[in-house]
Amino acid sequence: MITTDALSAQRRGAIESLLTAVIAHDGISPLDEAARLALRGEGATHLLIEDGAAVTGYASLLEDGTVQGMVDPSHRRTGLGTALLTAVLERRPDAGVWAHGALPGAVALLEGQGLRQERLLLVLRHPLDAEHPLPPVPATDLPGVEVTSFDAGRDAEDWVALNAAAFASHPEQGALTREDLDERLAEPWFDPEDMVLARTPEGLAGFVWVKREQSPDAELPDAEIYVVATAPSAQGHGVAGHLLGTALQRLAERGVPGVELYVEGDNAPALALYERWGFGVSGRHLQLRRATEG
Numbered sequence: 001m002i003t004t005d006a007l008s009a010q011r012r013g014a015i016e017s018l019l020t021a022v023i024a025h026d027g028i029s030p031l032d033e034a035a036r037l038a039l040r041g042e043g044a045t046h047l048l049i050e051d052g053a054a055v056t057g058y059a060s061l062l063e064d065g066t067v068q069g070m071v072d073p074s075h076r077r078t079g080l081g082t083a084l085l086t087a088v089l090e091r092r093p094d095a096g097v098w099a100h101g102a103l104p105g106a107v108a109l110l111e112g113q114g115l116r117q118e119r120l121l122l123v124l125r126h127p128l129d130a131e132h133p134l135p136p137v138p139a140t141d142l143p144g145v146e147v148t149s150f151d152a153g154r155d156a157e158d159w160v161a162l163n164a165a166a167f168a169s170h171p172e173q174g175a176l177t178r179e180d181l182d183e184r185l186a187e188p189w190f191d192p193e194d195m196v197l198a199r200t201p202e203g204l205a206g207f208v209w210v211k212r213e214q215s216p217d218a219e220l221p222d223a224e225i226y227v228v229a230t231a232p233s234a235q236g237h238g239v240a241g242h243l244l245g246t247a248l249q250r251l252a253e254r255g256v257p258g259v260e261l262y263v264e265g266d267n268a269p270a271l272a273l274y275e276r277w278g279f280g281v282s283g284r285h286l287q288l289r290r291a292t293e294g
Contacts, residue, residue, distance in 0.1 A: 001087055002048040011048065012039050014055040022070045028101035028283070030070040034172065035060040037183060047087050049080055059084040064172065066287070067097040081109050089113075093290060102284040115288035120265030123283035124274050125222070128252040128259060132278060137245030140198070142205060142237035147246060150195035150207075156181060158204040166206075166229035173227065189213050194223075196247050198239050205234040208243040210251065210259075223251050225261035244277070 007015070016039070023029050029036075038044035038060060047069075049057035057080040059069035067088050071080045088095055097115060099106040126132065150159070160178050167174030184190065194210040211226040225247070230239045251259055260282065263270045 001083065002046075002050060003087070004046050004048075005044070006042070007039060007046055010053070011046075011055065014050075014053060015039060015046075015048070015058050018055045018058060018070060018072055021072060025073040026101065026103060028103075030100050031060060031068050032098070032100065034062060034066075035068045038062060041183075045091065047084055049083065051075075056080060057084050059088050061088055061092055061095065064175070065092055065095050066172070067092070067095045068100070069097075076105070081106075082113070085109065085113055089290070096287045096289045099286045099288065102286045107286060107288075110288045114290055116291050117286050118289045119287035121285040121287070122263050122265050122271075122281055123260055123285070124263060124279035125258055125260040125282040126248070126277065126279045128248070128256055134245070134248050134252060135277070137249060138238055138241045140238040140242040142198070142200060142234055142239055144200045144202075145205065145239070145242075146199045147243070148197050148199055150192040150197060150209075152185060152192070155197060155204065156185075159207065162204050162207070162231050163227070163229055165232055194247075196243050196250075198234075198243055200234075202233075204231065206230040206239040206243055208240070208247045210247050212256070220254075220256050222258040222260055223256045225259060228261075241273070248277075 002011075004011075019029070019031060019036075035044065039046075043063050045061040047059040047061065048055050054072075056072040056075045057070070059067060061067050069081070069084050069088070071084070085097070088097070096118060097110055099110060128134070156178065160176065160181055163176055163181075164174055189211055191212065194212060195207060196210075197207045198205040206229055208228050209226040211224040213221055225244070228240055228244060248259060261274070261279070262285075263274065265271075265284075
């Protein structure tokens with residue numbers, strides 16, 4: 001097993017080839033955005049099992065202690081997953097290990113090693129077609145609101161500050177820095193028109209960020225409601241609903257077939273909001289961790 005904090009171009013290419021094969025087999029990515037970005041930069045320890053030039057097993061241990069991994073479908077049930085997990089837990093016994101898609105085999109492996117579910121992340125989806133009409137965009141009663149699109153020169157620093165305040169208790173989203181934002185703004189999918197902001201004379205009150213991946217197919221893929229945030233001082237004034245409605249209407253007008261978003265399974269207010277909007281559960285992601293004694 002190879003352990004490294006930086007990947008050569010050859011190893012990165014082999015991991016990306018493995019990722020493509022796993023997605024094709026499982027129908028879901030075993031690596032989230034943070035882990036994929038870490039393949040190209042810093043901020044992760046990479047554990048690899050190699051077979052010649054190919055990578056047959058891989059685990060990403062991020063600085064925040066979250067772990068994601070994958071094994072070549074043709075090499076499963078040979079102990080590679082257990083070897084990766086053992087190596088990760090030796091380095092970080094408190095690691096939070098993701099089972100994206102809650103696939104039975106992955107969950108069984110983790111539970112068999114004494115890990116227990118700590119977080120449930122739900123995927124919600126809303127079709128955008130004539131059979132699933134959107135409700136009218138709700139108004140906000142926050143005085144002086146102007147809805148604009150994102151401008152990095154004007155909005156980036158305010159965005160980082162609002163994101164940190166809105167997600168102060170979130171283990172991942174609230175820790176994003178200006179450098180993290182710039183990295184995402186440089187992604188090929190980013191379009192400033194897909195980030196809808198609410199501004200008042202006092203500053204940024206909220207935003208809804210939509211992520212739309214490019215597809216080689218003629219049919220447009222689903223969009224993702226990437227982040228929804230309201231400034232603590234603006235909560236209770238319908239800002240999020242107003243921005244979400246605006247974003248969904250824009251997507252429907254562009255012919256996007258559907259939209260999905262991610263929400264914590266224990267976030268009852270958010271789940272109730274999205275249920276009212278017509279979203280339904282379409283997937284689950286689990287994070288598991290070793291139980292602590294005491």
